[in-house]
Structure formats: C-alpha cells, structure tokens
Amino acid sequence: MLSWVTECETPEDTEGLGPLGYLTECKIRIGDAAEAGFDWLQANGSAVFDWISDFLDLMIEAILTLLQEPPNTGWIRDVGRGEEVYLYPPDLHSILIIAILTGIAWWLHRGWKVPALVAVGFLFIVNQGYWEETTESLTLVLSACVVCMGLGVPIGIAAAHRPRLYAGMRPVLDLMQTLPTFVYLIPAIVFFGIGMVPGLIATVIFVLPAPIRLTHLGISSTPQSLIEAGQAFGATPRQLLWKVELPYALPQIMTGLNQTIMLSLSMVVIAALVGADGLGVPVVRALNRVDTGLGFESGFIIVVVAIILDRLLRVRTK
Amino acid sequence: MTAVRFNEVCIMFGPHPAPALAMADEGQSRAEIQSETGHVLGVHDCSLEVAEGEILVLMGLSGSGKSTLLRAVNGLNPVARGSVEVSADGRMVNVTEAKGAALRRLRQNTVAMVFQQFGLLPWRTVRENVGLGLELAGLSASARAAAVDRQLSLVGLSDWAERKVGELSGGMQQRVGLARAFATDAPILLMDEPFSALDPLIRTKLQDELLDLQRDLKRTIIFVSHDLDEAFKIGNRIAIMEGGRIVQVGTPREIFSAPASDYVAEFVANMNPLGVLTARDVMEAGPGEGPRVGAETPVRDLMDRLAAGETALIVEDAGTPIGRVTSESVVARLCD
Ligand SMILES: Nc1ncnc2c1ncn2[C@@H]1O[C@H](COP(=O)(O)OP(=O)(O)O)[C@@H](O)[C@H]1O
Numbered sequence: 001m002l003s004w005v006t007e008c009e010t011p012e013d014t015e016g017l018g019p020l021g022y023l024t025e026c027k028i029r030i031g032d033a034a035e036a037g038f039d040w041l042q043a044n045g046s047a048v049f050d051w052i053s054d055f056l057d058l059m060i061e062a063i064l065t066l067l068q069e070p071p072n073t074g075w076i077r078d079v080g081r082g083e084e085v086y087l088y089p090p091d092l093h094s095i096l097i098i099a100i101l102t103g104i105a106w107w108l109h110r111g112w113k114v115p116a117l118v119a120v121g122f123l124f125i126v127n128q129g130y131w132e133e134t135t136e137s138l139t140l141v142l143s144a145c146v147v148c149m150g151l152g153v154p155i156g157i158a159a160a161h162r163p164r165l166y167a168g169m170r171p172v173l174d175l176m177q178t179l180p181t182f183v184y185l186i187p188a189i190v191f192f193g194i195g196m197v198p199g200l201i202a203t204v205i206f207v208l209p210a211p212i213r214l215t216h217l218g219i220s221s222t223p224q225s226l227i228e229a230g231q232a233f234g235a236t237p238r239q240l241l242w243k244v245e246l247p248y249a250l251p252q253i254m255t256g257l258n259q260t261i262m263l264s265l266s267m268v269v270i271a272a273l274v275g276a277d278g279l280g281v282p283v284v285r286a287l288n289r290v291d292t293g294l295g296f297e298s299g300f301i302i303v304v305v306a307i308i309l310d311r312l313l314r315v316r317t318k
Numbered sequence: 319m320t321a322v323r324f325n326e327v328c329i330m331f332g333p334h335p336a337p338a339l340a341m342a343d344e345g346q347s348r349a350e351i352q353s354e355t356g357h358v359l360g361v362h363d364c365s366l367e368v369a370e371g372e373i374l375v376l377m378g379l380s381g382s383g384k385s386t387l388l389r390a391v392n393g394l395n396p397v398a399r400g401s402v403e404v405s406a407d408g409r410m411v412n413v414t415e416a417k418g419a420a421l422r423r424l425r426q427n428t429v430a431m432v433f434q435q436f437g438l439l440p441w442r443t444v445r446e447n448v449g450l451g452l453e454l455a456g457l458s459a460s461a462r463a464a465a466v467d468r469q470l471s472l473v474g475l476s477d478w479a480e481r482k483v484g485e486l487s488g489g490m491q492q493r494v495g496l497a498r499a500f501a502t503d504a505p506i507l508l509m510d511e512p513f514s515a516l517d518p519l520i521r522t523k524l525q526d527e528l529l530d531l532q533r534d535l536k537r538t539i540i541f542v543s544h545d546l547d548e549a550f551k552i553g554n555r556i557a558i559m560e561g562g563r564i565v566q567v568g569t570p571r572e573i574f575s576a577p578a579s580d581y582v583a584e585f586v587a588n589m590n591p592l593g594v595l596t597a598r599d600v601m602e603a604g605p606g607e608g609p610r611v612g613a614e615t616p617v618r619d620l621m622d623r624l625a626a627g628e629t630a631l632i633v634e635d636a637g638t639p640i641g642r643v644t645s646e647s648v649v650a651r652l653c654d
C-alpha cells in the first residue's frame with residue numbers, strides 16, 4: 001500500500017527512518033499518479049481525442065478560410081496572352097472583411113464612433129503587416145466562443161436546475177481558472193499534438209468557467225414570481241426555460257459571451273506556445289530573440305484588437 | 319352548480335407532514351406545531367364550495383393562509399390531505415391528484431390567475447404578455463391575435479399594445495394581468511390580492527372595473543384580500559381565515575351583523591360601515607311621511623338625499639313600509 005502511494009517501495013527504503021525521514025524520503029506520488037492517468041487516457045481514449053481534434057480542426061479551417069483569402073477560388077482570369085488579371089486581388093479580401101466588420105459594428109451600435117474605430121483599427125493592423133496573424137487570432141477567439149458558449153450555456157442551465165450538481169462543479173471550475181495555464185498545456189500537447197487545436201483546447205479550459213457561471217447566475221436568479229406566473233398558465237418545463245428563464249438570463253448570458261471573447265484573446269500568447277498561429281507567435285519570437293521592437297509592435301497590435309473587440313461588444317442591453 | 323370545492327384541505331410545509339397534521343387535528347396552533355415539528359401549517363381542514371359565477375373573497379390577516387389555500391386550486395401548493403376539485407367540461411376534476419399534462423391542461427383552460435406583484439414578463443410587450451396563456455397552450459400568433467385584441471380593448475389598453483410592460487403604471491400593469499387571465503377564457507379566476515400593491519384611488523377604480531367586467535363575463539372568482547372594505551365591496555360571499563383555518567363564511571351582511579368570533583368582530587369594527595349599511599340597517603320604527611326607498615338602498619344614497627333636504631325617507635320591503643330613515647336614525651346607527 002505504502003509503496004503505491006509513496007516513493008518508499010521496499011522495506012530497505014524505510015529502514016531506520018525517523019518521522020522526519022518518512023516526511024522527506026517518502027514522497028507522495030502525485031505527479032506519477034497524474035502521469036499514469038494521462039497515459040491511461042492516451043492509451044484508451046485516443047479515438048475520442050482524434051474525433052474531437054478532427055472536429056475542431058474542421059471548424060478552425062472553415063473560419064480561417066472565411067477570414068483569409070479563399071485559396072484557388074478562380075478569381076484570376078487568364079486573358080489570352082497568358083497574362084493574369086485579378087478580378088479580385090488578394091489584398092482586397094482584407095478590405096472586404098474589414099468592411100463587413102464595420103457594418104456589423106454599425107448594426108450593433110447605430111452610431112459612427114464604434115464603426116469608425118473598427119475600420120481605423122483594422123486598417124492600422126493591415127498597415128503594420130499583421131493582418132494574417134490577426135485573422136488567425138480572431139479564428140481562435142471565434143472558435144473558442146462557439147465551443148465555450150455551446151458547452152457553457154447548457155451546462156450552466158443544468159447547474160441552475162440542480163443545485164447539488166453545481167455544488168460539485170464549483171471546485172472544478174475554480175481549478176480550471178486558477179491552475180496555471182502552462183500546467184495543462186502539457187497534456188494538451190500530449191493529446192492533441194502541436195498547432196491550433198491544442199491552443200484552442202487550452203483556451204477553452206481557461207475560458208469555459210465564465211459562461212457557465214454567468215449562465216448559472218442568470219437562470220438561477222429568475223424571480224420565483226415569474227416562474228410561478230408561467231406555471232400558473234400551464235407552461236411545460238421546456239416552455240419555462242425558453243419563455244421565462246432564458247429571456248430573463250439573456251443579459252447575463254451576453255455578459256458571458258463578452259467575457260468569453262476577451263478572455264480568449266488574452267490566451268493568444270499562451271496558445272502560441274503550443275504552436276497555434278496568430279498574434280502570439282511574433283510575441284513569443286520577440287521574447288526568444290529579445291527583440292524589443294518586434295515585441296512592442298506585436299503587443300501593441302494585440303491591444304488594438306482587444307480595444308476593437310471590447311468596444312464592439314459593449315452593446316447596451318436594456 | 320359548484321365551480322370549486324375544497325374538501326377538508328390541509329396544507330403543511332415540510333417534508334413529513336403526518337405528525338404535524340395529527341397535532342393540527344388536536345387543534346394545536348401554528349406556533350406550537352412549528353416549534354415541535356418544524357413544519358409550517360399552511361391551512362387546516364378548510365372546506366368550502368364556490369358556486370359558478372360567484373365572487374368568493376378569502377379574507378384574513380397577513381399569514382392567515384389565504385394565498386396558500388388559493389394556490390391549492392391550481393396546484394401551485396401541494397395538498398397534504400383532502401382535495402380540491404374544480405368543474406371542468408361539466409364534471410368535477412380533482413386538482414390535487416392531477417399531474418403533468420392533465421394539470422397543465424387545467425391551468426391552460428380552466429383556472430387562470432392574477433398575482434399581487436403582477437407577474438408580468440418585463441421583456442415582453444403588453445400584447446405578448448396578454449397572449450401568454452394562449453401561447454403556452456400552443457396557439458399560433460395569428461390565432462391569438464383576435465382574443466388578445468378583444469381583452470386589450472376590454473381593459474382599455476389597446477393603444478399600449480406594443481409597449482413594454484415596464485413603461486406602464488402599476489394600475490395599467492395589473493390591467494394587463496387581468497387581461498392575461500381573462501384571455502384564456504378560463505371559467506375560474508384566482509386573484510391573490512391583485513389590487514393591494516396599488517395606491518388607493520387606482521385600487522378603487524380597478525375594483526369598479528373588475529365588477530363591471532364580471533357583470534358581463536360571469537366567471538367564478540376566488541379573490542384574496544386583507545381588507546374587509548374591499549372584501550365587502552367585491553364579494554358575494556366572504557370566508558374569513560385565521561391561523562390557517564376558516565373561521566366564518568357568509569355574505570357581507572351576515573358577517574357584518576353576526577361576527578362569529580372576536581377576531582371577525584375586530585375586522586368589522588375597523589371597517590368603513592358606509593360600504594355595507596343599507597336602509598334596513600339605519601331605519602327606525604314608526605310611521606312617517608316622505609318618499610319611499612327600497613330596503614337595500616345603500617346608506618350613502620340615503621345620506622345624499624337627506625343632505626339634499628329630505629327630512630324623512632320611508633323604507634319599504636316588497637311594497638310595504640317597514641320603517642323610516644331620518645338624519646337622526648342614520649347618525650344613531652353610525653355611532654353605536
Ligand atoms: N412555500 C412555503 N414554505 C413554507 N412556509 C410557507 C410557504 N408559503 C407560505 N408559508 C407559510 O404559510 C403561512 C400562510 O401564508 P400565506 O398563505 O402566504 O398567508 P397570507 O396569504 O394569508 O398572507 C405563513 O406562515 C407562511 O409563512
């Protein structure tokens with residue numbers, strides 16, 4: 001028994017050890033246990049991880065293709081003499097995307113300030129030559145949103161309806177948010193290799209508690225009087241959820257979305273450490289080379305993106 | 319025809335009601351039961367029949383169990399013993415045993431409710447709130463529209479249909495609550511102190527409107543109030559509750575003239591007598607000369623006529639004079 005739990009395996013190891021000797025010599029095997037767990041998962045769960053990995057990869061590729069120039073889209077016309085005429089020059093795609101984002105900003109805010117900020121900010125990024133990295137980081141942020149909201153809202157609803165479940169979940173959520181990010185980068189690499197997917201996984205682990213907590217808060221603070229009004233008029237549990245609880249919780253859920261986006265953006269540098277493309281890559285490179293200029297430049301671009309997203313998302317909810 | 323029947327209803331809040339119920343049967347008070355078993359007595363052995371088209375008022379101090387008893391009618395509170403039956407599609411249905419879909423059907427079609435704090439969904443418009451019951455019953459938006467419009471015009475809110483309910487005053491919000499309850503065409507309406515949160519002028523106005531509506535709609539209404547003046551004005555009959563038990567049931571006149579206990583008498587003493595007294599109550603014996611008035615004429619009308627210069631009014635019942643009303647007789651009755 002003792003030999004399983006601690007590093008004192010044989011009787012010789014413990015011979016002549018006083019109490020203090022036990023304390024220092026017989027190290028409890030926490031690291032070994034974790035490793036054994038991960039080994040077991042890797043050996044037995046690889047099909048699941050492959051499936052998750054493929055799915056996330058597909059989503060990332062799709063978003064990336066939308067944001068970057070679609071490859072080989074036949075926009076080039078070969079006019080007789082072998083001359084290539086671009087009907088849709090590659091650089092134009094960034095302008096198109098910026099125009100669409102500006103349009104979204106206008107639609108959300110109905111004023112000129114935020115759209116102007118969005119347009120100027122992104123054009124500045126294009127000018128600095130970071131457009132490609134920005135699209136990659138936006139892809140990571142968007143994918144994290146899809147996964148975190150897709151998981152977080154249902155989990156938050158379930159937790160709000162089952163107080164015991166939430167009580168059990170809380171330590172896990174705390175752990176996900178307080179565990180140093182680097183710690184779960186290692187298993188992320190073990191299970192998902194190097195690239196965008198492990199970056200996304202690390203981001204999701206860090207961010208997911210936010211939408212869960214906020215959805216839980218919104219749903220569980222629905223006033224009893226509104227729930228009873230629904231019940232008194234014959235609502236099914238599902239109708240109560242869709243027509244009373246979710247509309248009531250909507251402002252909180254939107255706050256959760258907002259936080260998801262901002263927290264995901266804060267993970268781009270960490271994600272770069274496991275090989276995810278994006279704005280984190282030049283930051284990491286600058287760190288390795290002690291390149292102050294590059295570091296400042298790329299860091300500043302991240303700040304610009306953060307400001308743009310923050311203003312874009314600050315929609316007044318009544 | 320009976321619309322709602324309470325059969326010895328006991329409601330006990332707590333996980334194991336049996337021992338607490340036994341204590342209640344021995345006549346122990348709510349405080350004794352709570353200190354011994356930790357259970358809260360909601361209501362105990364309440365039996366009552368409400369006739370179709372009647373307005374029955376549940377009256378009592380705060381905490382006397384009015385809401386608890388009312389909420390047993392649509393199954394919002396579980397009944398520990400006894401049962402509540404409501405008339406649906408021509409037969410009596412036991413609400414206490416109804417579950418799931420059957421209970422929801424009763425709530426959608428048979429029993430609607432109006433809440434003290436309105437219970438409106440603030441993110442919805444007036445129209446969407448009024449249509450809630452029909453929407454939950456599965457009617458499409460177009461099928462709801464006509465019924466909703468009719469209710470809106472009935473409560474005078476047609477011009478406000480597209481506003482969010484938060485933009486409305488309290489009185490208007492409760493009109494929305496009334497319209498929502500009327501819209502389902504449920505024959506039985508439960509009203510839990512619907513006007514208590516409103517200021518006095520609006521309250522009086524809504525009471526009048528409710529009585530006007532009821533003249534045409536003839537629903538069965540169980541109305542909770544802690545105000546005997548309101549109870550006398552609204553109710554055809556009044557059930558007075560104390561500590562989870564019904565202590566007296568009767569018409570306003572019966573309660574006014576023969577309070578069953580000191581508790582009831584206390585209520586009666588504190589109410590405004592002008593709301594209940596009629597010519598029969600304020601007349602004195604003896605002959606006289608003057609215009610004739612019916613025995614049930616409210617005392618307010620008599621006072622108006624006396625103030626306008628009449629010296630005596632002859633009270634008649636079915637054509638025969640039974641007494642006379644003078645300023646002195648009215649004052650004498652009001653002073654004792
Ligand atoms: N859900 C509940 N759980 C525990 N006790 C309750 C509950 N609802 C009501 N009670 C108690 O039942 C008693 C009667 O309450 P209620 O019917 O609301 O009184 P009223 O409507 O006459 O003011 C009160 O003592 C109240 O505290």
Ligand SMILES: [Mg+2]
Pocket residue numbers: 384385386510511
């Ligand atoms: Mg009450």
